């Protein structure tokens with residue numbers, strides 16, 4: 001095909017015409033629900049529709065998003081629960097979900113691209129000490145400046161965290177092939193380690209992530 005077309009679901013190039021399917025996808029905008037024509041690999045469209053139809057998957061991802069939102073607000077910005085994150089910060093965080101700066105107005109849920117919210121949350125926990133120091137030692141010209149500064153710590157660390165999670169997943173898949181338990185649950189993992197060693201959460205993150213902090 002003459003023009004480079006990327007799949008809405010996987011983000012990879014659609015190489016040939018006969019792999020291409022189009023479907024109108026509803027999206028929440030400021031003026032209500034609008035339908036946008038999206039391009040997919042023929043194999044990717046059913047996966048996307050299945051994911052959208054799976055309410056438990058959506059609920060889970062929405063919960064993960066809430067955890068990311070709350071952690072950024074409280075632990076990185078030190079704001080109380082009554083405060084909202086500004087639009088720029090929300091767009092940076094949902095953009096990161098797709099591995100981008102801003103999300104380009106797309107729905108970010110379900111898509112297997114970028115980083116899942118669990119990975120983003122864990123990365124924030126890893127960089128928290130550095131971010132807290134940076135925030136208290138910097139004069140920011142505005143909240144955008146502050147958010148972009150914090151995001152640099154997160155984007156600088158996230159590939160490393162994501163790789164470690166993948167390795168963990170592979171290792172526990174091997175171990176727990178026949179058992180029906182989640183392959184990686186860092187909270188359970190941290191709790192387990194904490195009980196074992198009576199360590200602080202900080203030390204637990206060090207243990208999981210190689211003591212590089």
Ligand SMILES: [Zn+2]
Nearest residue numbers: 007010041044
């Ligand atoms: Zn695709």
